[in-house]
C-alpha cells in the first residue's frame with residue numbers, strides 16, 4: 001500500500017490516467033491525495049469530478065480556488081470567467097451530486113507528519129490554528145446554507161489577518177490563505193496580485209513557506225497552486241504544481257519514500 005500526492009489536475013484527465021498507470025496505482029490498496037483544483041481551464045473537468053467521487057475513501061482532496069469558483073458558479077454567486085471550461089459540469093445531469101460532494105471536501109487535511117492544503121499556510125498561524133480555521137470554513141461551506149459564504153467570497157475583499165476579526169472576515173482570510181496564497185509580507189499580509197516565480201516577487205513579498213518553519217514541527221506541507229514556482233521539495237515542503245494545464249507535466253510524490261513521478265501533458 002502506498003499514498004501518492006498529486007498536483008493540480010484542472011481537468012487534465014488523460015495526463016492523470018497516464019500518471020496513475022506509470023505508478024501502477026491500485027485503487028483497492030493505494031491511496032491518493034490531491035492538492036485541489038480538480039477542475040477548470042483544462043478539457044475534462046466533468047470526467048475528473050466523476051472519477052474523483054467514485055474513489056470514495058481512497059481519495060483525499062482539499063479544495064482549490066478553481067473548485068470554489070465552480071461551486072460559486074453552480075450556486076449563482078459567481079459570474080463566468082473568460083477562460084472557464086466548466087460548462088459541461090454545469091450542464092451535467094449529475095451536477096447537483098457532484099457540486100454537493102465537492103463543497104463537502106476539506107480545506108486542510110492533516111495525517112501523520114503531513115499537512116495537505118491547496119495553496120499554503122498563513123505564516124502567523126500555528127498548525128493547530130490553521131486546522132481550526134479550516135474546520136470553520138468547512139462547517140460554513142459544507143453545511144445547509146453555503147450561499148452566505150459563497151456570496152461573501154464573490155463580493156468582499158479579505159482583510160489582513162488579526163486575532164480579533166469577526167467570523168465573516170475570519171472565513172474570508174482562511175479561504176484566501178488556503179486556496180490562493182503564494183507570497184506575503186513578514187507581518188502575514190498577503191501579496192494578492194503576484195502570480196510569478198518567487199525571484200520576481202515585489203519588494204517585501206516572500207514565499208509563504210519561507211516565513212514558516214514547519215520542519216521544526218516535524219511536519220511536511222504538501223501544496224500546489226503555484227505553477228510558476230514549479231516542483232519544490234525541501235525539508236518541510238512538497239510543492240507539486242508543475243503546471244499541467246499550461247502544458248507542463250503532472251507530478252506525483254509517493255509519501256512513504258518521497259519518490260517523484262512525472263507524466264508529460266497528454267490532454
Ligand SMILES: [Mn+2]
Nearest residue numbers: 037064065225
Ligand atoms: Mn489554484
